[in-house]
Amino acid sequence: MEEKQLYGGLTVYRERGVYLRRLEQFVKAKAACDEAYKNNPDNVRLLITRSQVCADAVQPQQAYDDAELALKLEPSNMKARKVQANAMYTMSDFERSIVMNYRGARDRQQPPYFTEGISQGLETLQDCIGEHAGNVMLDFYPLIKQQAEHKDNHSIAKTHVSRIPKLEVKKKFTQMEARKHSTLARVLAMKYLGPMAYDKFFLQQLDEDPRISSANSKGSRKLEAHIKEALTSLSERQEMLRTQRPYYTIKRAEKSESKYLTKYRKEILEQERKVDAYNAERLLRKVDVCLRQNNIMDLISKAERMQIFLDTKTPRTLPDKDLYIDRLYRTVGEGYLSLYRLSYRFSDRHNSRRIAFLMGMQVRPSSYDSVVAKFPYKFSNIKTATERLLAQLDMCENSNMRCWLMFELSWLMNKEKNYPLAKFYAKRCQAQAQEIGSTVWWLNACFMLMSGDMQQGNTHEVLAQIEEAYNFADNLLAPDQVKAFLLKCATVASSTTLADDNKAxxxxxxxxxxxxxxxxxxxxxxxxxxxxxxxxRGRQFNVLPKGEHILAPQSERRRARQRGLSIVPGPEKRIALPPISSVLGFQIFDI
Known part of the structure; x- marks a missing residue:
């Protein structure tokens, strides 16, 4: 049975497309025009409407095809000529657009569509290759020469071609190059897209967000398709606008500004530098306070906050950025090293359990241990954290920051029981620390090596590393604390392996x-x-043999607690009897 056609379907769908175009819902407007095209493919007015919709949706090729089809059906249609000329301009064919506008202007002067198209095309040509562009070849001569030399070096013919295929390794961006690349991309987006640039930045972050892939696979695929479609549309619009007005034209226009505006911008830059330097010093003081208090958990959180602050700054707004990064990660290294200390208030057994905890062994440390209470736990996905650290390590140029990244990677690998890779990163950290003369990071990496070997039970390797670290600790200003910890580590490593009470x-x-x-x-x-x-554990009855001990005096809160309270349901208790007053002739009733 054939589908019953809608009466007046051409007019209904065409007008719906016009209405949706005014609302800037171009996808729905194009769908309505396509439905009308099925009813009558030879309607000129419909073809012009669909061409306008495609032009607004940054689909110039289809807009040009629809306008050309309309001109074949009605060659004297001025509106179709105007749409076709605009489509040619959108496709960056400015010369043909000007020619088509001149031809239309001969036949129709008013409304001034064709005159405006001529002015627009001529101005664009002036921006690209005319007076507005300036001396592009002279201004960018060093860059052009560098690119030509690079091309000539790669175009030299090889005299001998090896039959063994050689893997081509692409040179990765350094941290400075990556920062320049990302900054330039943001600047271009802001110049051409205006406020829509923030939509592009949001979509780029959303495209890389792993939370997009969820258990709802169908919805995730649909969401990813919408994100990619919107991001592609914005990128194409930016590229189209860049073709119409190149970046070197914008730079030349900015150079021709008044000296008062230049002076004003210079004052704003100086003020911004003062504010950024003040904020950097303030954040560093907070990190130093945490180090003096031995609060390593807060120290790491404050250091991450300062790193986020430094990532948003450039050497132009913060000239001493490398100096602040050095100070930050030297402080972080001292904070990690302060974890490896003994407590003379604890017994020998408690200190041994602290060492076992720091070395990553499966023990239950004391809950009132200050090192355990302020240990910087990493509540994150280890796989995601490793990928993030590796990406930072590839682009990092600061030596102290590289030491920290390799130390973190070694710590994560030890936690994942990947001891060979943990040893590799710890050795790299030691080599980097020796290059910059950092005793602190060398000792931190040595403790990571000891952690991996102690977890594997390699006593001889642990003792050798302790001896080497003991001699290297003389370079510290106050080596007594680290040396005492190393001696206790040697005692623990030589004795039997610590085991958890659960096994016993x-x-x-x-x-x-x-x-x-x-x-x-x-x-x-x-x-x-x-x-x-x-x-x-505190409510379990003991199955191990134990001597009698004198009960300590209990506090009021501990004496008043409900006996036998646990998460295991016990026998039902009877309802307590109502209290009876000791006063004769008086009784308390439960009403």
Whole structure:
């Protein structure tokens, strides 16, 4: 059964397309025009409307094709000529656009569509190759010469061609080159797109955001398609505007500004430099305060905040940026090194557990240990963090920052039990630290090497590294704290491996189950032990042999706590009896 056609479908869909074009909903407007084209493909008015919609949607080729088709049906249609000339201008064919506008201006003077098109085309030619462009070849002669030399070096014919294929390695951007590239891209977007540049920046960040890929795969694909479509449309519009007015024309126009405006911009730049320098010093003082208080968790968070601040600045607005980066990561290195210290208030066992915790071994440290309480935990996805650190390491040029990045990578690899790669980054960190003469980062990398070897049980390697670090620590201003920690590490590494109490408790439970002869009682006891592991450690009854000890005096809050409270449901308790007054003849009733 054939589909019943809509009465007056051509007019309905065409007018709908005109209405949606006014609302700047070009995709829906084009769909309405396509539906009208199915009803009557030879309607000139429809073809002109669709050509205008395509021109507004930055699809100049289709706009030109529709206008040309309309001119074939009606060669004397001035509106179709105007749309075709505008499409040629949008396609960057400025010369043909001017010719077509001149031809239209002979036949129609008013409205001044063709006259305006002629003026627009001539002005664009002046911007590209005319007076407005200036002396492009002379202004950019060093850059042109550099590109020509680079091209000549690569175009030299090779006398010998090897049959073994050679992998071509592309040179990566340095940190400065990447910063210049990103800054130039943002400047170009702001010059040509105006406020729409912020939409482009948002879409670029959204395109790289891993949260776009979710469990809803169909919705994720649709969202990714919308993002790419919008980003492509903005990029094409920017490229079209750049073709109509090149960047060198904009730069020349900026140079011809008044001296008062130049003086005003110079004063603004000086004020911005003062404000940025003040903020950098303020953030560094906060980092130093955290270091003096041995609060490494806050130190790392403050350092990340300052790094975000430095990433937004350029050497033009913050001339001493490299100096601030050096000061920041020297402080971070001292903060990490301050973790490796002993506490003389603790017993020998507590210090051993602190060392085992810092070396990444599976122990349960004391909750009141200051190192454990202020340890900089990384609550992030290790894979994502590793990719981010590697990307920063490829572009990083500051030596202290490179030491920090390699130290973080070694720490992450040790956490992932990837000990060979952790050792590789720790060795690189030591080599970089020796180049800049940084004893602090060399010792931090040495502790990462000790951590990996101690987790693997390589006692001899650990002792060799301790001996080397003990001699290297003499370069510090106050080496006593680090040396005492190293001596204690040697004692811990030489003794038996620290094990968690959980393993001993499980072994004791297995021994108890083996002694029980009755199968039913053994099964019930095994279920009881499993349920015990769901109870916090402080509320479990002990299965290990222990001597009697004198109970410490309990506080009022501890004495008043509910006995037997746990997450395991127990037997139901009876409702307490109402309180009875000791006064004769008086009773309290529960109403």
């Amino acid at each position: 408790i499980r072994d004791r439970q297995k021994q108890i189950l083996r002694v029980i002869d009755d199968q039913k009682i053994r099964t019930e006891t095994g279920v009881l032990f499993k349920r015990m592991w769901t109870v916090p």
